[in-house]
Amino acid sequence: MTPLSLLAVAGAGIVAGAVNTIAGAGSLLTYPVLVAAGLPPLAANVTNDIGVVPGNITGALGFRDDLRGQGPLLRVLLPLCAVASIAGGVLLLIAPARSFELVVPYLLLAASILTALQPWLLRRLQRTEGRRRPAFLASIAAVALYGGYFGTGIGLLFFAVLGLFVDDSPRRLNANKQILALIANGIAGVLFAFIAPVHWLAAFVLAGASAAGGPIGSRVAHLIPANGLRIVVCLVGVAAAVYLLL
DSSP states (O other): OOHHHHHHHHHHHHHHHHHHHHTSOTHHHHHHHHHHTTOOHHHHHHHHHHHTHHHHHHHHHTTTGGGTTOHHHHHHHHHHHHHHHHHHHHHHHHSOHHHHHHHHHHHHHHHHHHHHHHHHHHHHHHHOOOOOHHHHHHHHHHHHHHHHHTOTTHHHHHHHHHHHHOOSOHHHHHHHHHHHHHHHHHHHHHHHHHHSOOOHHHHHHHHHHHHHHHHHHHHHTTTSOHHHHHHHHHHHHHHHHHHHHO
8 A cells, every 4th residue: 555545544534433423424435445545345344344443432432421321222232233243244254255346336335325315214214113122123233244244334224223213312322323333343343353354554544543533523413414424425435336336
């Protein structure tokens, strides 16, 4: 990786750390930058997963007040997230690398569409009845499984599931989303650190940059409209999907 590429990774990491805290899809910005810098899709994915974890941590610290009273819910969800995330990471590593390269553009495209449709989707989900605990736990496990496999856009997915099954304010749901994304990314990241083709220089640069961006996002989450960020993230994700398909 050239110094210019690492600088681009750092810049994308700062923005992603903030966007992950605010909207939950910052990895749509960092993943294509890593690919453009020359990493194969699989290496870019595992490097990205490890690199965004510090941003998840610093972003979560900014929601400390909103996490008060959330212990009973998180004590149920976090172990489930951890197990499902490991399963997703194992699935990624045992599948042929070529299969991941074939499917990743479509995962990016799906995450981008989800980003664009988030407000409508959340309204639809919140109007849906039948809030049953088994469906809630199964949905959380499915998102964490996806998070271990790919990871991009899991913040949006977690927020959507929480919005469907948990009656709470958007800001407190966002705080919970941040913790769940941290566990889903972090547990898979531990696995990847030992047995996956991580590009460690890029991972460290991305880690420092995302850690710097996390507090920025938590401070301005209630000031910056999510729509503008959502449009940018969606466009970057679509562009990356088209680039990889071509």
